[in-house]
Amino acid sequence: MTMTQARPAARVRRGRRGWGDRILYAYTWLIIVWLCLPIAVMITFGFNNAKGRLNLTWQGFTLKWYGRLFAVPDLTTALVNSLTIAVLAALGATVLGTLIGLALGRFRFRGQGALNLVQFAAISAPETVMGASLLSFFVQLGVGRGYLTILVSHIMFSLSFVAVTVRARVLTLDPFVEEAAQDLGASGWTTFRLVTLPMIFPAVLAGGLLAFALSIDDFIITSFNSGSTLTFPLWIWGAQKNGLPPQVNVMGTLIFLAGVLLAVGNAVLARRRR
């Protein structure tokens, strides 16, 4: 999700394109095609006029699955769960992560190292282990697993990503702007609302989007802590055993398009702000 803006660096001998360059050019496109092949298959088979339960062979073009998008009640419930969890988790992680990011970017304090260590561990620990440890924890507490346990674990694993993103932005800011605001009589909260927040907002937004993406796509940690609640990836995992209905392709396609539009829109806006 993080878009890296191109900088006008690296202009080594442009124009002269040797064989090496051409091969590399073709190679890069080959990689892109390879990466996009499964997506193309997914989109295509959302238009397949499949007759039976299995959506395996091409049987003609149809739009009917778009019309019957919500015809599988369990799938719809799972998608709604996924979306609401992702929104709530992104909100929670954004608030908690932004606060940490601000603290890490603005202050030096005792315990900073420990916090960094924990955040690094939370970002890099294998998902299987994190899922397993959360499950152990909930078993020990005797907590039933479901919507709530999914939500709290999603906030947990995405808040560090937000914190890192926000911290990077805070470090580039000039602290004197805030001091100036306070010298002019603004209270701490007013300064934050009118000065700091607008300055770090791009990073907060980027972090929030990343948290949303991480949450909606998470399968491994969720599978350990879902109880009998189903999310979109979990439903697909279960239903795949009996053949996925074309509605899954359609929902996948719509999520894909929404994500792409969001990212492109964000990039265009960022360019305009500049």
Place this chain on the structure above:
Amino acid sequence: MRRRLAPYLLILPGGLWLAILFVLPMVVMLSFSLMQGDVVNGFQLIWHWQNYTDSLSAYDDQLIRSLVYGLLATAACVLLAYPAAYWIAFRGGGRKSTYLFLMLLPFFVSFVLRTFSWKFLLADDGIVLGPLKDAGLLPQDFHVLATGFAVVAGLTYNYLPFMVLPIYVALERVDPRLLEAAQDLYAGRAQAFLRVVLPLSVPGVFAGVLMTFVPVSADYVNATVLGGTNNTMIGNVIQNLYLVNNDYPQAAALSFALMAILLIGIFAYARALGTEDVLEVAAR
């Protein structure tokens, strides 16, 4: 005074969240790994260290296989990602962002769905192998699915973008004037690459390896969907012990052992490459 308290107030909610839902669960899992019992009769903490030796000796095959698959997939990621990242960074021109965006497209489709898509593409009589078999180019019993190759390829596919990004970021920061200088000093293109570009991109490769090796080694989705009888990874075992057998002690012991091995690996790797200054460069 307020100024001194401020950072603690800021980190309090998030820090607590991490402490309760990340640190504490790890500890609980550690304690589980030393218990004995079953779901019906309960679990007792009796410092049963045998859980570690038992589970590691029963599942050493899967553990070693996971590390081997992890290394293979990570190496494949580096080899596949580097040339593409290089081309985008140095020859992408004004379209760098677009190329990068295309590389990231898979992130907009659910990980599970992408993996199933490969299973569909590679089916024995599927849209790729089917026609080849009908044309007599492949024997009828040829298959890609249910092999170690399919699992490693799936892992490589799913984690490639994580490798492209950091390598690209590192390469993009290389000052083109350095290359010009090298060439002014009569270095050939190959030499300029080997002695200037490659060393400067090491931090990116490092970050990429870190972001792929750990999740790849602990993955179980690819092995389940694309693998066969002898391709099970340690993630599958842990998942199975937890969710199917409810054998929490053995499962916890294995999870802990896995994390310890991966962490030690990362530390050794970080030390060997001299993280400190290397990472200063990687940070944008």
Place this chain on the structure above:
Amino acid sequence: MNEINPELLRGMTRSRRDALRLFGLAGAGLGLAACGVKGQKAAPAKQSDVQKYWNGKTKHGHVNFANWPLYMDKGRTPLKQFTKETGISVTYREVIQDDPSWFGKIQPQLQANQSIGYDLMVITNGVSFTKLTELGYLVPLDHSKMPNFAKNAGAAYKNESFDPGNVYSVPYQTGITGIAYDPAKTGREITSLADLWDPKFKGKVGMFSDVQEIGNFGMMAVGVNPEQSTADDWKKAGAKLQEQKDQGIVRKYFDQDYIDALSRGDIWLSMAYSGDIFQQNLSEGSNLKFVIPEEGGTIWTDNLTIPKTAENPVDALTLLDYFYRPDVAAQLAEIVSYVTPVPGAKDVLAAEAAKATGSRKKTLQTLADSPLIFPSDADYARLRHYRKMTTAEEQQYNGVFQKITAG
């Protein structure tokens, strides 16, 4: 995601003091976790427990039903009819993919005495069923409110070894585990378990990952009746299965997804559940065949049970008994093609077939005559039952067969 923060990594390599502090925190946590986790073994239900539970429970007009996939038609016809007749609405969810992981999902809620969100659920006889009963997680059924069951259930289903007297459960469907194959691929009829060991089908054979299922097949392949097997038999069966795996004959250890693989042509023959194959042929027009191997197949029972934290137990019990009406059982048999516990359904199907015309007549007649839905006595004689196991035995059993299925 491409930002690897140097501070983070430095935090990892440098700040030993902070790391020590963390270990301190961890130690405190360990103290907290040191108490272990209590078991909840319960005494078997008595007649008085039945009254104690059901006293004062009333109808709520709604029931939440958790079932396996492919166990009801898309339109949920029998449930709609049920709602029309009784005024009880049904939320039906296909959330159970296999017993052990379903057990893993609901166990914490049941332990905490919380609702699992379902009032009625289908559990196969086997280790998970035993665990649920041992833990006292299932409601003892009130037979005075189950007239259809009393009248219509087949004698064999009224006294099954895993739940004598139907204290906690009544069968929803029973089914047979045998071999399914695609004759166009195998090139010959498959008749025996030995075919699953034929090197000719190298990489094209599917086996089940469920340890009970695969263990049963291993035992029957070495001539042991699973129900009376000993630990030595398990080892023998394990060795036989290991040999099959080492020779590369097995493609993969499947759960429900074997049907998909069989339809795609990824495998040519596989362990299979009878009803799946019927439904597959019906819905996809495929030509798969199902056989009970010469050496025997296994018969299992999927049971309707009520979890102890059910919010609408009376409605659940009403639905449970509704499935024992011959017309409903016939309807269900037509939908799922498994063995129905209601023998009277056969007459209903035959009568309907006599009335119907065209392709539907043929379908109904096939169903009524099918030995897989109404097995003959000779068939029953060839079918083996699951072994009942204690938790200790189960751990030993798992140890033998999980080594194989875990790859």
